[in-house]
Amino acid sequence: MLCEIAPDVERLYNRHLDAPRLWFPHEQIDWGQGESFTERPWCESDYPLSAGVRSSIYVNLLTEDNLPYYTSSLLRHAPKDHPILDWNHQWTMEENRHAMVMRDWVHISRCIDPTLLEVGRRVQMSKGEVPEPETFADLIAYVSLQERATQIAHRNTGAKLPKDDKTGRNVLGLIAGDETKHYLFYRDLTLAAFAIDPSTMMIATAKQITAFAMPGTGIPAFTRHAVRISREGIYGLGQFLKDVVTPVLGLWDVDHLAGLSAEAEKARASLDAVLAKITESVERMAQKAASLAPVVA
Numbered sequence: 003m004l005c006e007i008a009p010d011v012e013r014l015y016n017r018h019l020d021a022p023r024l025w026f027p028h029e030q031i032d033w034g035q036g037e038s039f040t041e042r043p044w045c046e047s048d049y050p051l052s053a054g055v056r057s058s059i060y061v062n063l064l065t066e067d068n069l070p071y072y073t074s075s076l077l078r079h080a081p082k083d084h085p086i087l088d089w090n091h092q093w094t095m096e097e098n099r100h101a102m103v104m105r106d107w108v109h110i111s112r113c114i115d116p117t118l119l120e121v122g123r124r125v126q127m128s129k130g131e132v133p134e135p136e137t138f139a140d141l142i143a144y145v146s147l148q149e150r151a152t153q154i155a156h157r158n159t160g161a162k163l164p165k166d167d168k169t170g171r172n173v174l175g176l177i178a179g180d181e182t183k184h185y186l187f188y189r190d191l192t193l194a195a196f197a198i199d200p201s202t203m204m205i206a207t208a209k210q211i212t213a214f215a216m217p218g219t220g221i222p223a224f225t226r227h228a229v230r231i232s233r234e235g236i237y238g239l240g241q242f243l244k245d246v247v248t249p250v251l252g253l254w255d256v257d258h259l260a261g262l263s264a265e266a267e268k269a270r271a272s273l274d275a276v277l278a279k280i281t282e283s284v285e286r287m288a289q290k291a292a293s294l295a296p297v298v299a
């Protein structure tokens with residue numbers, strides 16, 4: 003697979019480079035707004051926000067902080083002299099600015115507690131916990147989903163910020179734009195891999211969708227934050243189904259793949275069953291939310 007897909011990696015990497023996004027982290031911040039945390043310690047009323055949006059900023063930023071371990075996980079599948087290695091370097095260079103600009107904005111705007119954030123970063127990074135896809139096929143299927151999910155999470159968080167925080171909205175929009183381009187690279191690389199070996203990719207896709215979880219399991223109180231983020235309507239099972247899985251599987255056209263091995267057919271059937279269960283859960287949650295909503299006369 004790695005050998006056969008090399009020309010597609012080059013093609014998609016060149017396409018990525020042909021549409022550069024040359025934004026600079028230092029230009030996005032209004033530095034004059036900053037205040038000393040020593041003279042005026044952080045307090046919640048500095049930037050009123052719901053708990054779900056605060057959790058989302060915290061989890062999304064810590065996930066970006068964990069970049070070194072994602073890079074090392076990706077490099078395990080990048081042999082020397084293969085073009086995927088160049089892509090990984092480019093990807094790392096672009097991802098690196100996400101935590102930079104987000105933290106600058108967080109500190110200047112005081113939107114979340116900087117001490118809590120730093121404690122979280124220390125805990126998370128000293129564990130180095132990231133998903134470790136077993137094979138190259140697993141990796142590209144997983145990262146396609148993950149880049150798309152990350153794009154949705156940043157975009158929806160930005161939309162929940164107060165209208166007058168133009169810097170915050172702009173910063174999260176820029177990051178979501180980068181994630182879109184990363185998603186397009188992996189999505190189309192996976193599409194090319196389906197053309198090379200549909201059975202292997204079907205098995206990998208079913209496995210990755212079934213086991214998919216947003217990155218961040220090493221973050222303190224991750225589950226509590228994930229529940230808040232989902233309740234806020236930023237990212238949860240509903241977004242995973244509607245905004246991640248449905249468009250990705252549609253583009254890979256998994257329903258119409260022909261010539262699959264028996265094992266791959268089994269994987270496709272198990273994926274259908276998993277998707278039916280997710281759909282059912284999402285509908286149940288929507289009904290519950292509707293029944294709890296206040297009746298407006």
Ligand SMILES: [Fe+2]
Nearest residue numbers: 066097100181
């Ligand atoms: Fe990122």
Ligand SMILES: [Fe+2]
Nearest residue numbers: 149180181184
């Ligand atoms: Fe990304």
